Structure formats: C-alpha cells, structure tokens
Amino acid sequence: MDSAKIENETQRGRIRSALVEGLGFRFPKGTPEDEARKRLNRICDDLAYLSDEGIRRVVGALRTKGEGGSRCFWPDRATFLAYAELAESRPLEEAPGVASWFASAAGREAVAEDRLVAEFLFWEKKKKPPLLAGEKRAVAEQAAAFRSQARRARANKACGRPPVLDDQEFLVWYEDLERRATALVEAGRRGTAI
Structure with a gap:
C-alpha cells in the first residue's frame, strides 16, 4: 500500500471515529x-482537511442536525460540507x-491585469469566481488597492525607509497569497491541478 493511500485511510479513520463516536447517527x-x-467514506474524505478543533466544532454543531422524524439519521453530505x-x-x-x-483564460487574464491576489481572496471567501459585474468591479478595486500598497511597501523597503503603518506585515501577507495563487496557475498549466 503506498504512503498516499495510507495517509488517506488514516485521515478517513480519524474523521470517521470523531463522527461516529460524536454523533451516533445511523442510516435508514x-x-x-x-x-x-x-457515503460515510465520502463525507470523511471531504472533512479530512479539518484540524482536530475543526472536527470538534463540526461534531458539536451537527449533534442536533440528524434527519428523519427522530433526528437520528445521517444528514446529507452538503450539510457536513457547509458546517x-x-x-x-x-x-x-x-x-x-x-x-x-x-x-484557464480567466486565470491568465487575472495574472495579466495584476488582480490575481484579489481574485484568489474572492475565491477563498466565496468558493466561486467573480462572475457578476459588481463582483468583478469589487475585485478590480481591491486589486488596485493591493498594487498601490505593495508598490509603496516595496519602494520604502528598497530605499531603506521605515515601513508606513503596517506595510511590512502587508507585504509578507500579500506575497504569500501571490505565491499560493501563482502556484495554482502553474499547477493548472502543468496539468497537475485537482
């Protein structure tokens, strides 16, 4: 058995144990x-990213969310994902x-227009791309603000001037997000995207 499969089984077991012991639901x-x-394996695999504290919170929130007249059946997968x-x-x-x-072309456009970080943050919050005109406008405005602050922070750093307000912390945060977003673009280009 390869290490990825062992890791998956270990994570699945960790989540299954917490759900089964913590919730005690059953199937009809x-x-x-x-x-x-x-069905339970799929839910466990979906939740495998959760920390122990995260799974504790999910179990706590779902204790009263059973389905059926007696509220004793496993909730739908979507309920688990939402919580x-x-x-x-x-x-x-x-x-x-x-x-x-x-x-995709949309991602390449975000790179070309230097709004990759703002789009990444939109995706992180909404779990979808900015498609509506208002969403696109908000992302473009956020990207412009980020560019301005990053430019100022980099210029001050290059000249040896002390950072303005929280520019240094912003720059570390911004460059980390930029690295993560660029890695997604590259993974997609290489065909290694999930």
Whole structure:
C-alpha cells in the first residue's frame, strides 16, 4: 500500500471515529451496507482537511442536525460540507477545480491585469469566481488597492525607509497569497491541478 493511500485511510479513520463516536447517527433501515459505507467514506474524505478543533466544532454543531422524524439519521453530505466550511475554511488549494480555473483564460487574464491576489481572496471567501459585474468591479478595486500598497511597501523597503503603518506585515501577507495563487496557475498549466 503506498504512503498516499495510507495517509488517506488514516485521515478517513480519524474523521470517521470523531463522527461516529460524536454523533451516533445511523442510516435508514434498508440502506445497503456498502452504500452506507461509501457515503460515510465520502463525507470523511471531504472533512479530512479539518484540524482536530475543526472536527470538534463540526461534531458539536451537527449533534442536533440528524434527519428523519427522530433526528437520528445521517444528514446529507452538503450539510457536513457547509458546517465544515463554517468551522474551518478549506484551503483553496485543496478545492477541486480551482487550479484548473486559475489556469484557464480567466486565470491568465487575472495574472495579466495584476488582480490575481484579489481574485484568489474572492475565491477563498466565496468558493466561486467573480462572475457578476459588481463582483468583478469589487475585485478590480481591491486589486488596485493591493498594487498601490505593495508598490509603496516595496519602494520604502528598497530605499531603506521605515515601513508606513503596517506595510511590512502587508507585504509578507500579500506575497504569500501571490505565491499560493501563482502556484495554482502553474499547477493548472502543468496539468497537475485537482
């Protein structure tokens, strides 16, 4: 068994243990055992990114969210995903399809127009691209503000001037986001996007 498969099984087991022990839900009578296992495995795999504290929060929030008249059946997968996102946002790099979007024409346009970081933040918050005119305008305005602050911070640093306000912290934060977003673009270009 390769190490990736072992890691996946370990994460799945960690989540399964927390969910089964913490929630104690069951599937409706007549649910085939293999179907129940597959559904629970998929939920566990979806939540594997959560820290122990994140999974504790999800379990706490879902204790009263069982389905059925007695509220004893497993909730839908979407319910788990929603509460997991509230408890601990999934890293954008792990979201399926994101890197391929960043590698598409829309991603290349974001790079060309120097709004990659602003789009990355929009995606991180909304888990979707900015498609509406108002969303695109807000991203463009945010990108312009970022460019201005980054330019000022870099110029002050290059000249040896002391940072203005929180420019140094901003620059570290901004360059980290820029690195992460660029890595998504590159992963998409190489065809290694998830």
